[in-house]
């Protein structure tokens with residue numbers, strides 16, 4: 001095992017002054033007295049008309065470790081050293097306070113082990129986020145729950161978070177270049193995909209009889225050779241809505257594995273009877289806020305980006321800003337794209353680093369528009385839109401359960417999101433509101449509040465809804481998704497065989513990773 005201190009990868013800064021930490025055993029100074037933020041709170045104030053793309057630079061050079069701070073025990077301790085980092089111990093260090101990490105921590109506590117959850121942001125919930133807005137909070141991230149998402153439903157029940165039906169009564173606006181015929185043909189293609197998906201072993205898509213062939217094929221290529229030209233636009237819209245990516249970015253096997261992991265195309269795409277059927281009262285982030293609230297005192301650190309995970313002969317050391325946690329095992333519960341920015345010592349086995357690079361998240365800008373009332377309901381409209389061109393392809397009625405005010409949520413995804421993100425703020429807003437005005441009337445173009453959340457610009461997410469594999473990804477790296485690396489275990493929505501990349505998958509992954517650790521450590 002290398003004793004060389006890793007050079008930490010570049011990463012986004014948290015707002016406070018930076019303390020230098022290193023693997024060096026010498027620690028001086030007093031513990032930081034930084035006040036603990038509340039788990040649900042975001043540090044930065046939210047402005048009403050904004051994107052969350054950080055205006056400030058999102059990268060910085062990681063600390064090169066000055067010799068005076070990293071020298072071994074023979075070095076003369078210097079009074080110049082001002083290292084306020086803290087050492088903590090736990091049974092299990094959990095990296096990431098999204099649903100996966102918090103569920104893992106809950107299960108570890110239930111088994112009598114002490115977890116310590118280390119979270120980069122100043123809030124819990126990760127890809128679920130209830131953003132405050134004048135006139136009512138909005139859901140900026142994951143929000144829907146549907147049939148067969150059973151572990152998520154049980155979690156919500158345990159935590160006392162109620163759900164309500166997504167409003168979708170009335171006419172949904174559909175505007176497709178190929179009209180109804182294209183939609184019908186697209187349905188036939190989706191049925192073909194579902195048949196092929198049923199051949200996959202759910203836990204091991206890479207082991208299917210046609211896996212190598214399907215994994216080598218870009219989904220784009222399959223679509224173009226299987227459908228009429230006008231179905232491509234419809235299928236592109238469906239692909240963007242489900243994966244936040246373009247068909248050319250995905251392998252055919254990835255699309256099939258996704259369908260298999262959800263159970264069916266309808267389960268993925270529908271409102272009634274599908275993944276968009278219900279919402280959480282108070283927002284999906286409430287689940288994480290309550291999970292965090294049920295942890296023990298001192299079991300959660302916010303605002304502490306993890307930079308390194310080192311395995312020692314008898315445990316792990318997890319190095320965050322201002323904090324080193326020594327534990328018997330670690331669970332890394334962050335999206336793969338960010339798991340790859342953590343420095344591992346020793347380095348993970350061949351293929352693991354490639355997995356982090358090759359499982360790339362899609363692009364989504366989620367825009368919530370607030371109105372005095374859900375006026376479209378009076379006109380017999382559901383608030384739903386499906387169209388096959390950007391900048392917005394899908395909308396939903398996102399009003400609160402009592403309909404006290406109106407909210408339309410619009411999604412811009414894949415290439416549409418990337419093109420939209422390049423526009424100045426005013427032009428983005430105008431482009432989105434033009435679409436809403438066109439399909440829901442002039443009033444829709446004049447919201448009282450307009451909130452964009454660009455998840456690609458979120459430094460501790462860097463894209464959504466989850467990681468996708470392009471050609472070759474599943475057969476090369478799929479078998480590594482859940483394979484522990486000695487004392488380091490992997491969780492996160494991407495690692496779940498069931499409802500991968502959904503909140504259900506996140507919950508299941510946390511349960512699975514905790515079970516692995518409990519089996520390895522035993523219960524006290």
Ligand SMILES: Cc1cc2nc3c(=O)[nH]c(=O)nc-3n(C[C@H](O)[C@H](O)[C@H](O)COP(=O)(O)OP(=O)(O)OC[C@H]3O[C@@H](n4cnc5c(N)ncnc54)[C@H](O)[C@@H]3O)c2cc1C
Nearest residue numbers: 096098099100120126127142143144306464492493501503
């Ligand atoms: C716009 C949007 C819409 C979605 N819609 C739905 C939906 O309707 N239904 C559904 O089921 N799912 C939906 N999803 C997906 C769902 O939100 C996610 O699958 C799920 O929340 C992922 O949980 P997780 O715990 O695996 O990861 P995350 O929520 O990403 O949690 C990971 C945590 O790790 C932290 N972290 C990252 N790097 C570090 C580090 N180095 N050190 C410390 N902490 C770190 C992050 O800050 C984060 O809090 C949506 C997602 C988005 C963004």
